[in-house]
Amino acid sequence: MVKIGIIGVGTVGEAVIKNLEKNKEIIKARAGKEIKVVKGVVKNLNKKRDINIPLTTNYKEVTQDPEIDIVVELIGGVDKAYEIVKDALLNNKAVVTANKALLAYHRFELQKIAKTPFEYEASVAGGIPIIKALRDGLSANHILEIKGIINGTCNYILTEMKKGRNYQEVLKEAQEKGYAEANPTFDVGGFDAAHKLLILASIAYNIDAKPEDILIEGIENINLTDIEFAKEFGYEIKLLGIAKKVKNQIELRVHPTLIKKEEMISKVEGVMNAISVKGDVVGETMYYGPGAGGNPTASAVISDIIEIVRGNNSPMLGYKIPLEIENLSLKPIEEIESKYYLRIAVNDKIGVLEKIAHILASNNISIASFLQKPKEKYVKLLFSTHKCKEKEIKKAIKEIEKQEFVIKPINYIRIEE
Ligand SMILES: NC(=O)c1ccc[n+]([C@@H]2O[C@H](COP(=O)([O-])OP(=O)(O)OC[C@H]3O[C@@H](n4cnc5c(N)ncnc54)[C@H](OP(=O)(O)O)[C@@H]3O)[C@@H](O)[C@H]2O)c1
Structure with a gap:
């Protein structure tokens, strides 16, 4: 039996626990072993929860428990999560995380520390298996370009604005529906998409950059005149994360973008996510699905757990040796x-x-x-x-x-x- 400790039992953590139980037969058949969550870590022990596992507030009871094989980090944020994940790796635990903010800042340090498997499928585009697609499925390719709708809140707002509704009204509705946080800057300002883009870019190009190094603009200034212009000239407006190889430089940018109506990615509406990846061998490939929510995210987290239990050992960011021959650098903004x-x-x-x-x-x-x-x-x-x-x-x-x-x-x- 493989024993799991989950640090952070919120929206995603609860969904992971429930789905591991609900689908335990097929998960066991696919992983080859039974998988059991033996402990959870939370902030507030008094909160009512719909799960039945022992809980603690001390993460070291998980990261340093010799019985636990895999630590799943689902608290979010950067500093505390880094401390926890580092401690788990130094204690030889395999790690799974859904935390894009942590990876946007620390993926290369964590890669250096990790001597055990480290998986993070849920950190980009929730339920869409884009990490494994890019890192493993497309590993024969030079990646020419990645273009992604990787923030569902922005895509929802822009989709609704096409119906003639104004930005403020739709943002308020997105908050009421739980798509956008009470402070929505992180989503509408493009920062969440930037974190995800950086993760994808490090797999595609082995490039180390921080959010501060790249072009990030949000959708706050889009208005109905822009939407009308787009319509008139055959475009859609989407918040895109773009990673592109231009000679030996890599462009990384997140911004509202006018793209031709006929492009597949233009047709992605509402809270859905989609990522187009162009490889020099394969051509254009496209990945579509739910980018957030407890169950879609849990689907990705559990797939990482299964991957680890099976003993697959792809390198964390996809490179066994450094990509020096390509001599790639980040293009100045x-x-x-x-x-x-x-x-x-x-x-x-x-x-x-x-x-x-x-x-x-x-x-x-x-x-x-x-x-x-x-x-x-x-x-x-x-x-x-x-x-x-x-x-x-x-x-x-x-x-x-x-x-x-x-x-x-x-x-x-x-x-x-
Ligand atoms: N929600 C999504 O749709 C989604 C999609 C993709 C990726 N993710 C990522 O998944 C992660 C988890 O997101 P979530 O939506 O599940 O968050 P959440 O609902 O806010 O849950 C966070 C959990 O972590 C616990 N926690 C927070 N700080 C802690 C600390 N210092 N020590 C111990 N426990 C702590 C909280 O405890 P309490 O319960 O006691 O408050 C809660 O159980 C984040 O990295 C997020 O970016 C989420």
Whole structure:
């Protein structure tokens, strides 16, 4: 029998315990051994719970229990989780975690410490087996690009806004439905998606970067004019996590993105997640499913436990030896190239258009399309551009915003084609 200790018995922890029990026959058949949760760790012992295992508040009773084979970390957060996982690894426990924040900061340190199996399937896109797909199923490939809808809350908000509903109203509803936290910044600001993107990028490219190193923008400034523009020009707006190999540099970025309606990933609606991975051998592959929730996440956590019990031993981030030959580095944010959509609110005056076109041109930016939307008191000018560098568009935006005819900060969305 394989004995499990679960640290954190909340939404995911409870679902893991219940599903290990509910599906115990098929899990035993697949793992080859019986799997039993023998202890759980929580913060508050007085909380009412619908499970029947011994509980403690002292994580060392799990990480240092010689009877326990696998430690499952499900408390979330960075520092305490790092302390716990490190202690488990140093005590030779195999570890399973669903904690993307922990991995976004410490995956390379943990990889160094881990002499035992370490699995983290649930940390990206909940129930979708993207870690194993990327690390094991696609291991013959150079990964050319990853594009993912990896935050269900943002996708839900953007899907609802297409029905003409405004951002604030939909965000409030997402909070009421439990999709978004009381403080939703982590989701709508793109940080949660960035954590997941970093994990995927380290498997795809063995690249070590922290959230602070990469481009992260959220969906807070998207409004109905942008949604209308997207419709009119055949796009959808999605918050994407993008990892891309450009020569020997890796672009990592999270931001709202205009993508063509025909692309498969454009069709992903509501809270669902989807990830497209392009490999040089396989071509484009696509993974779709529920990115959160107790049961979908438990499905991934339990698959990790089974993997460990079976004795499979893929390296944590997928590399037996360092990837030095590729000499890959992180592309500086200001060098990233993209096409852009710009929304500029101006007073309706002669010469405005000419001035804006001049500023764009003097920053190496050429206009691809233009649309004018008259409002009651001002005019909205909508531009799309050809490809330019991040530093060029930012400089042009600053210059345009200084003009006296501009009446609000300029909004922009990157276009991915
Ligand atoms: N929920 C999802 O849909 C989902 C999806 C993918 C990944 N994840 C990840 O899974 C992990 C768990 O998420 P969750 O939604 O299950 O969280 P949760 O419902 O808030 O549960 C957290 C659990 O950890 C316990 N805990 C927190 N701090 C602790 C500490 N310092 N010492 C001991 N126990 C502590 C809590 O104890 P009490 O019960 O006593 O408060 C609770 O049982 C997170 O890393 C999250 O990012 C979650």
